[in-house]
Amino acid sequence: GAGVSQSPSNKVTEKGKDVELRCDPISGHTALYWYRQSLGQGLEFLIYFQGNSAPDKSGLPSDRFSAERTGGSVSTLTIQRTQQEDSAVYLCASSRTLNRGKGSGYTFGSGTRLTVV
């Protein structure tokens, strides 16, 4: 597609429920990233996928968070047993390979605003 697509754009869920957030990266982009942005805050790294390499999960805040990327394209971020502190905007980004193997700047989606009540 023309840009990074995220769905849903807004999600309200009850505390304790599981949620799944979806990201469709730009076609051909080999790298995919998830970030979390709490209200008025900066961007917190969660997880990163690059091609067929093992994902970098070092930013996931707890074992309630997981993500997968199927077929090197679409990614799903899953939050189990949601807590109120999980409320935030979850941003997905993708990037491509430039010449000489250099990465480029990310292209972000518009995010999913998650509210846990």
Add this chain to the structure above:
Amino acid sequence: GENVEQHPSTLSVQEGDSAVIKCTYSDSASNYFPWYKQELGKGPQLIIDIRSNVGEKKDQRIAVTLNKTAKHFSLHITETQPEDSAVYFCAASRGNFNKFYFGSGTKLNVKP
């Protein structure tokens, strides 16, 4: 790991004036420094970036400077316009698809 600090957190300027946002980083291996603009309700958008092999890059009213020795880089916006009002984030990475470390953001308000 990398630590990126960004100042100021808020900046208010008169239309037509210049705005400068500064960032410092800690990891000397970082070699790619993008800047993002985030408007309300939208995802961050890349506006300019610089790699460690250059000291300055300019794109119309926007410029970025990098001082590798001091480990700091700055965003300069000249002739500011009300539509420049947004939150700006700096970031640093080791490039080649490494994760970005973001600053905490600067809310720029351009008063007409």
